[in-house]
Amino acid sequence: MKKQYTRRDFLRDAAVTGIGVWIGTESQAQNRPKSPNDQIHFACVGVGGKGDSDSDDAARFGTIVAICDVDEDTLNKKAQQYPSAKKYTDYRKMFDEMGHQIDACTVSTPDHSHAPATAIALHLGKHVYTQKPLAHSIYECRRLGELARRMRVATQMGNQGTADNSMRQNAYRVRAGALGTVREVHVWTNRPIWPQGIERSAEKPVPPNLHWDLWLGPAPARPYGDNYHPFAWRGWWDFGTGALGDMACHTVNLPFMALDLKNPISVLATTTPDNHDSYPQASKIVYAFAANRLHPPLTMTWYDGGNLPPRDLIPSALLPPSGQMPDSGSLIIGDKGTLYTPGDYGGGGQIAGGVDVGNVPFRVAGPLGRVRARHSRGRAGHLQLPRLCLAPGGDDSAGQRGSLGGGPEGGMGLQESAGHEQPRRRRPSRSHRPADLSVGL
Numbered sequence: 001m002k003k004q005y006t007r008r009d010f011l012r013d014a015a016v017t018g019i020g021v022w023i024g025t026e027s028q029a030q031n032r033p034k035s036p037n038d039q040i041h042f043a044c045v046g047v048g049g050k051g052d053s054d055s056d057d058a059a060r061f062g063t064i065v066a067i068c069d070v071d072e073d074t075l076n077k078k079a080q081q082y083p084s085a086k087k088y089t090d091y092r093k094m095f096d097e098m099g100h101q102i103d104a105c106t107v108s109t110p111d112h113s114h115a116p117a118t119a120i121a122l123h124l125g126k127h128v129y130t131q132k133p134l135a136h137s138i139y140e141c142r143r144l145g146e147l148a149r150r151m152r153v154a155t156q157m158g159n160q161g162t163a164d165n166s167m168r169q170n171a172y173r174v175r176a177g178a179l180g181t182v183r184e185v186h187v188w189t190n191r192p193i194w195p196q197g198i199e200r201s202a203e204k205p206v207p208p209n210l211h212w213d214l215w216l217g218p219a220p221a222r223p224y225g226d227n228y229h230p231f232a233w234r235g236w237w238d239f240g241t242g243a244l245g246d247m248a249c250h251t252v253n254l255p256f257m258a259l260d261l262k263n264p265i266s267v268l269a270t271t272t273p274d275n276h277d278s279y280p281q282a283s284k285i286v287y288a289f290a291a292n293r294l295h296p297p298l299t300m301t302w303y304d305g306g307n308l309p310p311r312d313l314i315p316s317a318l319l320p321p322s323g324q325m326p327d328s329g330s331l332i333i334g335d336k337g338t339l340y341t342p343g344d345y346g347g348g349g350q351i352a353g354g355v356d357v358g359n360v361p362f363r364v365a366g367p368l369g370r371v372r373a374r375h376s377r378g379r380a381g382h383l384q385l386p387r388l389c390l391a392p393g394g395d396d397s398a399g400q401r402g403s404l405g406g407g408p409e410g411g412m413g414l415q416e417s418a419g420h421e422q423p424r425r426r427r428p429s430r431s432h433r434p435a436d437l438s439v440g441l
Contacts (some may be wrong), residue, residue, distance in 0.1 A: 008312050039063040043090045043098065043105040043126075045117045048074035048230060050131055051108030054158065057080075058106050058129070065101055068094050071229070073209040089211045091117050104154070107131060112239045113217045115140040122147045127154040132249045133241055157271030161250045161345035163365035167257075170339060170349055172362035174258035175294060178354050180256030180336025182295050185255045186313060188303035189344070190327035192244035194227075196305075199273055201225035235278050242279030243304035247328075247344065252302070255332055259295050264288055272305065279321035281305050314340055315352035 040062030044055035044243065047069045055064060055078065068088040069075040079087055088094040095102070104127035107117045115135040121128045123146070134157045135141045148155045161167055203223035206212040211223045219238045227235070234240035255261055264287040271280035282305020291297050303309060313331055318324065318340040326342040337354025341347065 041065045041103045043102045046108035047078040048159050054106045054108045066094050066098050070211045070214040086411040110233045111241050112136045112219050122151050130207050131158040133245050159249050161253050164347040165364045167346035169362050171257040172360045176357040176360045178357045179334025182334040183298045184333040185300040186331040188253045189247045191247050194232045194235050196279050250344045265290050318350050320364050
């Protein structure tokens, strides 16, 4: 494939949705025998921040043949670890030149570029691991899910808390009735820990190591300035998803898995002033859910920016001697007991009161297993992917691996692309209105 793809093409095909569509021939992975000794060839898009560890994890199970980052300082630092990997600052060029050499890729960029990079890889028949949040909008998540299912490749979204067995056990204890009837959930976070609710800074010269135009990718053009690269982009509507999009996939994971919290029937948000460019500094959001097979009608309240649930909701026996609430955590309140989990990931925690439900079977995040998958270089082989199995006393043949297509035990980490609308404070803008991408996706 030798198509030249300019920024103008990129923005045109993004068509205000954030997805840059690669118009070309889709490369379905071929199913031919392959020696298990042959290494998986990985490409890594974004190798700083979380991408640093994601690329290192990929290297444990294959060979890194290409690395891409728009910051040449970050790129060159990573290249010292993988000197044989070819370096790129534009992932489109990387896939154009090396697509035939790549089996799988990681995507660990700012949120607004997750969908374009992932969509191109999927179109080319590559197996993909994309960091959370899966994309910048619900629309993008749904289209990626459709594309992943059509291309029949191995996919997964990064959400490390979902692999925490204590979190999974907590969820299944709630399902088994350990708290009785649940009608109330509270989740809070210490985010944002980046600038948010601010005005744009004055224009500054672009650092010589940064390809600013490529960093912007499908987002509307704006001058370079403070509070964008690195890390601080999370607070801007065009690039990140704010405190809710950044952390709810972790902190809401437990109640979501325990109670199947999909499709709220109402959402009421109270925030600090919102300039519609940078997310509000703080918010309190109340979600109402209709009854389902796991709960009667209930509410879930989200707190960020220093907001906290009422102190008296947490039984004093569950707090430390100081009585101080942690700056992140969750509460699931039933008529028989309360589950309190401090921190971001829903693991550990304690129940006050409650019902003895015994040793509840639950799907555990098992050891890495060898999963048969087709390689886009034209041969069949095995990928090392996490397996989920029932324990204790369960049948691990029912295990599932995470995928962009979603799964019944995926938690918030995997459900976004399964066609279920995860609440998110996105409002339509010129740059992110849904559009018809049927040609590309």
